[in-house]
Amino acid sequence: xxxxxxxxxxxxxxxxxxxxxxxxxxxxxxxxxxxxxxxxxxxxxxxxxxxxxxxxxxxxxxxxxxxxxxxxxxxxxxxxxxxxxxxxxxxxxxxxxxxxxxxxxxxxxxxxxxxxxxxxxxxxxxxxxxxxxxxxxxxxxxxxxxxxxxxxxxxxxxxxxxxxxxxxxxxxxxxxxxxxxxxxxxxxxxxxxxxxxxxxxxxxxxxxxxxxxxxxxxxxxxxxxxxxxxxxxxxxxxxxxxxxxxxxxxxxxxxxxxxxxxxxxxxxxxxxxxxxxxxxx
Numbered sequence: 001x002x003x004x005x006x007x008x009x010x011x012x013x014x015x016x017x018x019x020x021x022x023x024x025x026x027x028x029x030x031x032x033x034x035x036x037x038x039x040x041x042x043x044x045x046x047x048x049x050x051x052x053x054x055x056x057x058x059x060x061x062x063x064x065x066x067x068x069x070x071x072x073x074x075x076x077x078x079x080x081x082x083x084x085x086x087x088x089x090x091x092x093x094x095x096x097x098x099x100x101x102x103x104x105x106x107x108x109x110x111x112x113x114x115x116x117x118x119x120x121x122x123x124x125x126x127x128x129x130x131x132x133x134x135x136x137x138x139x140x141x142x143x144x145x146x147x148x149x150x151x152x153x154x155x156x157x158x159x160x161x162x163x164x165x166x167x168x169x170x171x172x173x174x175x176x177x178x179x180x181x182x183x184x185x186x187x188x189x190x191x192x193x194x195x196x197x198x199x200x201x202x203x204x205x206x207x208x209x210x211x212x213x214x215x216x217x218x219x220x221x222x223x224x225x226x227x228x229x230x231x232x233x234x235x236x237x238x239x240x241x242x243x244x245x246x247x248x249x250x251x252x253x254x255x256x257x258x259x260x261x262x263x264x265x266x267x268x269x270x271x272x273x274x275x276x277x278x279x280x281x
Contacts, residue, residue, distance in 0.1 A: 133154055
């Protein structure tokens with residue numbers, strides 16, 4: 001009787017889990033469901049876009065159909081313009097973001113670890129953080145001219161201060177018990193910083209860089225308005241002036257796809273380099 005009762009409860013519990021798998025709080029969902037939802041997140045907007053442009057009475061100048069955008073993509077790709085623009089934007093974002101990350105991570109690490117450095121730099125960083133990066137364009141042109149330097153510097157400014165402050169906040173939440181235990185085991189200040197604090201916050205640092213990479217791509221369009229002759233931002237700007245909406249969509253989609261690839265790459269890097277952070281509790 002007890003065995004039968006236990007079996008009924010087990011079946012009931014299994015059914016409940018299957019019914020509520022979509023709404024599990026702070027738990028992973030089955031891989032098939034995850035894959036299906038990820039595909040649906042792209043497929044549903046594309047389907048709605050096709051339905052609206054096919055059956056709706058909408059001027060293609062305002063909303064081109066997926067077929068028109070695909071045709072524009074083929075046209076720009078065949079001439080080599082799209083590849084040239086993509087490489088130019090990738091280079092600017094890559095250099096600007098990489099410089100910002102290389103400098104902001106150690107600065108944020110020091111600010112989070114030492115209250116003295118935090119007190120010295122946080123007010124300044126907090127002040128600059130609220131200054132819109134595009135507002136620096138006139139000064140950048142004045143100081144650096146109209147070459148590649150102001151474009152890369154604009155991306156650097158737009159990423160560096162946010163990245164440093166977010167890394168600082170990540171470090172501030174390192175458990176003090178962990179630091180005290182390191183001292184008790186004979187570790188010195190720099191060993192604690194490099195061998196305990198940094199590995200502990202590495203997942204947070206990678207997530208911070210992943211999030212702020214989006215800011216770098218958002219600044220591409222603005223940076224390429226500074227006398228650029230190539231780039232996805234310039235492509236979108238020129239297409240807008242001539243009402244080539246299909247080319248605007250091509251540029252936006254390319255930026256989105258590249259951003260998604262980078263985002264997935266950061267997630268993969270996080271899983272590979274910080275396997276201990278992904279272990280189940």
